[in-house]
Amino acid sequence: MASSAWAVSATACDKTSCEFKSGVYFKGLHDNTAIDQEFTVQMVVNGMNVQQAGELVEGTGHFHILIDDAAVEQGEPVKKDATHLHFGKGQSEATLKLTPGEHTLTLQFADGHHVSYGKLWSRTVPVYVKP
Template sequence: MKKFLFAPAVLLIGLISCNSGTGNESSSSDSTSSQNDTTTMQADSSHTAMNTTTMDALPAVPAGAKVYFKNLKDGQTVSSPLKVEMGATNISVDSAGTIKQNSGHFHIIIDDGDSTASGVVVRKDSTHLHFGNAQKEATVTLSPGKHRLALQFADGIHRSYGSKLSEAITLNVKK
């Protein structure tokens, strides 16, 4: 009985912590982009309540799927604020809220590792930025110096696909 109650309790704690952010970590500065591709981080409505008595399995990663930074390269020197363009191949970028096969959404992890473990809900805080409205670009402010950015893909309820769908790079932010 204790084991049966433990999993829903852990999931509930993860969802609560995932929804503790203000939802306005970044904003887009490119007015020519479509609304679907911008990061007007309104209250991220994708952190929805779910039935904790049932849990769908993490969808399989499609063959050949990958995520990548479209406009940034490892070791690049950049200015802040920084425009980040996110890309995905062989998997659809979709809004969070429901679990759909062959789809998910982006997260950017700043200076906190190269990925979140597979199946773990990606935290939502100042170093774990969520793009649950299917955004494909963001403007991120970084202090001068060296920073590690990880692009992490997750399913509709923010469970990470792990290192299979992540890319990490190091950037040098000039003063």
């Protein structure tokens, strides 16, 4: 089971492919990266702006990290529980704590009311947490 301590930084692209595309990514976190049980990730969005939750402003939103879950369909709200982490204060960095083994981290961008912008504004990265 996953637990979290709030802080974040990561990337699921090669060194240049994400920098110019619209969407989201974890800076420095790539597919199948081996990570410590406690780690920090950075969240990046291209093509929209980060804003605190609570107000609907076109072209803005905030980050969510889904642990061991897939992207949320466009127009659907992001759940709020131990494996669906909300960064509604506009945070772009967090520290997470996971149990050893294989996990997926899905970065999901959503509007000011936590409604998903869909798969085009998400990225899932498989990781291996070291014992």
